[in-house]
Amino acid sequence: MSRENGNRKPPVIEVLGAGPAGIAAAYALARTGKADIEVLERAGAIGGNSASFRIDDIWCDYGSHRFHPVADPHVLEDVKRIMGDDLLLRPRHGRIRLGGRWIHFPLKPLDALVKLPRTFALSLLADSFMGRFRKPSPGPRTFSSVLLEGLGPTISENFYFPYVKKLWGVEPEKLAVKLAERRISGNSVSRILLKMMRMLPGLKGKTTGRFYYPRQGFGQISQKMAEAARSHGARFRLNTEITRIERQANRVTGVWLRDGDKQVRRETTQVLSTIPLTALVALMDPPPPPEVVAAARKIRFRGMILLYLVLECDRFTEFDAHYYPELSIPISRMSEPKNYNGATAPRGVSVLCAELPADPGDRWWNMSDEELGKHFTRWLAQVDLPVNVPVRRCETRRLAHAYPVYDLDYEPNFRTIDDWFMGLDGLLVFGRQGLFAHDNTHHAFAMAYGAADCLDENGQLDRAKWESLREVFSHHTVED
Numbered sequence: 001m002s003r004e005n006g007n008r009k010p011p012v013i014e015v016l017g018a019g020p021a022g023i024a025a026a027y028a029l030a031r032t033g034k035a036d037i038e039v040l041e042r043a044g045a046i047g048g049n050s051a052s053f054r055i056d057d058i059w060c061d062y063g064s065h066r067f068h069p070v071a072d073p074h075v076l077e078d079v080k081r082i083m084g085d086d087l088l089l090r091p092r093h094g095r096i097r098l099g100g101r102w103i104h105f106p107l108k109p110l111d112a113l114v115k116l117p118r119t120f121a122l123s124l125l126a127d128s129f130m131g132r133f134r135k136p137s138p139g140p141r142t143f144s145s146v147l148l149e150g151l152g153p154t155i156s157e158n159f160y161f162p163y164v165k166k167l168w169g170v171e172p173e174k175l176a177v178k179l180a181e182r183r184i185s186g187n188s189v190s191r192i193l194l195k196m197m198r199m200l201p202g203l204k205g206k207t208t209g210r211f212y213y214p215r216q217g218f219g220q221i222s223q224k225m226a227e228a229a230r231s232h233g234a235r236f237r238l239n240t241e242i243t244r245i246e247r248q249a250n251r252v253t254g255v256w257l258r259d260g261d262k263q264v265r266r267e268t269t270q271v272l273s274t275i276p277l278t279a280l281v282a283l284m285d286p287p288p289p290p291e292v293v294a295a296a297r298k299i300r301f302r303g304m305i306l307l308y309l310v311l312e313c314d315r316f317t318e319f320d321a322h323y324y325p326e327l328s329i330p331i332s333r334m335s336e337p338k339n340y341n342g343a344t345a346p347r348g349v350s351v352l353c354a355e356l357p358a359d360p361g362d363r364w365w366n367m368s369d370e371e372l373g374k375h376f377t378r379w380l381a382q383v384d385l386p387v388n389v390p391v392r393r394c395e396t397r398r399l400a401h402a403y404p405v406y407d408l409d410y411e412p413n414f415r416t417i418d419d420w421f422m423g424l425d426g427l428l429v430f431g432r433q434g435l436f437a438h439d440n441t442h443h444a445f446a447m448a449y450g451a452a453d454c455l456d457e458n459g460q461l462d463r464a465k466w467e468s469l470r471e472v473f474s475h476h477t478v479e480d
């Protein structure tokens with residue numbers, strides 16, 4: 001980007017966080033030449049929860065990550081253009097364990113018909129038939145009541161309820177309806193059946209049952225987008241600790257960072273924040289009103305430990321992911337990274353990645369890699385996948401902010417915080433962590449593009465446009 005357009009000095013925009021949302025905002029703004037952009041990232045690498053790294057020369061992600069073809073067309077077009085030949089369109093080939101049997105996931109009609117336990121299939125059909133006669137339960141509406149109403153007991157009790165209990169560590173009746181709206185796209189038996197029908201040859205679209213995936217791990221999308229942003233002049237500052245966000249009355253005026261022993265001030269026109277909402281509240285100086293601080297203490301994120309078991313074999317399974325709704329083992333999903341990009345090299349080694357939902361400080365969080373590795377192999381044996389090949393080691397990574405927890409109280413607390421930030425000038429909050437949303441990466445990109453679109457060449461916000469976009473974002477539905 002040219003720093004000066006004639007005599008005009010471009011506005012200074014500080015982007016907080018270099019996950020997909022922060023990177024896409026930097027890219028979208030830098031390519032228009034609208035602003036002088038600096039991205040501040042606490043970690044030593046970019047990509048946030050969507051980053052990739054190598055273990056024994058195999059590209060690995062923070063758990064199973066796919067780029068979903070349902071992305072907004074302009075987001076998808078951009079990703080395809082930036083990635084070129086490095087973006088692969090891959091068939092989904094996973095399995096889910098239901099009633100002790102493996103069934104293809106996403107569900108396929110014939111496979112489900114043959115493999116689902118007969119009693120389970122019959123109960124499902126009965127639930128579908130009885131759906132029209134089901135009465136709403138009299139108590140307050142919760143995640144569990146809307147699922148029982150829409151889907152009936154068979155799939156709710158055998159699949160969704162244990163799965164959410166494992167993911168959030170909270171009983172389904174203590175989770176908010178919003179979770180069902182944001183995370184469950186097939187919220188009636190007929191919709192699930194319709195989704196399955198679309199998997200039939202002849203009814204299949206070009207991308208049905210497929211996903212986009214880069215050759216060098218999911219994080220290559222963020223890497224390439226950051227390169228494109230840099231080529232337009234955006235700067236990325238890693239390993240950076242933001243110490244405070246300066247506010248004068250209703251306007252954010254600067255960001256302070258630690259630079260060695262010194263505190264450095266960046267004067268800004270706009271701050272675009274994609275860091276966790278709770279962290280943002282803590283950085284505000286002066287602090288927000290007490291009710292906002294109290295609300296921030298009441299919302300929380302669920303963490304996740306990623307366990308990477310390094311095995312001496314070309315491939316452990318032919319499947320990309322295994323889903324485990326059952327409560328008998330604590331991992332929710334296991335993926336084999338080599339099966340995402342179809343890599344044939346390196347030979348003689350493969351990695352299995354297990355997703356273990358946990359909270360910082362709990363018994364899993366503080367366990368050694370070796371101990372976690374022993375548990376992992378035990379869990380696999382329990383689900384008929386014994387590890388009969390040499391194990392090199394188990395490595396782990398920990399995400400403190402994997403999923404926002406939508407308990408029954410989260411909504412008014414989130415609203416209190418969000419309303420206060422929405423009332424400030426010079427600060428725009430978005431991204432999965434900023435809006436406490438269960439969004440996919442393509443949603444994070446769409447939010448970032450939207451934010452960039454709402455800023456004029458002086459860095460001033462079109463507030464009405466941003467408010468209407470926020471309404472659109474609130475209808476994002478997560479793809480798994």
Ligand SMILES: Cc1cc2nc3c(=O)[nH]c(=O)nc-3n(C[C@H](O)[C@H](O)[C@H](O)COP(=O)(O)OP(=O)(O)OC[C@H]3O[C@@H](n4cnc5c(N)ncnc54)[C@H](O)[C@@H]3O)c2cc1C
Pocket residue numbers: 016017018019020021022040041042043046047048049050062063064065066067068240241242274275276279304355399401402403430431432433434439440441442444480
């Ligand atoms: C297990 C798992 C599986 C997933 N699977 C998929 C999938 O298949 N497909 C899909 O599209 N999405 C998937 N997602 C979601 C995807 O990871 C997110 O949508 C995406 O990473 C959100 O981007 P973001 O930039 O909003 O947030 P993040 O990726 O969380 O980035 C936030 C950034 O802010 C930084 N930060 C935090 N605090 C500070 C601070 N104080 N100062 C400076 N920087 C800070 C962080 O280090 C991070 O880089 C999955 C998520 C998880 C947890």
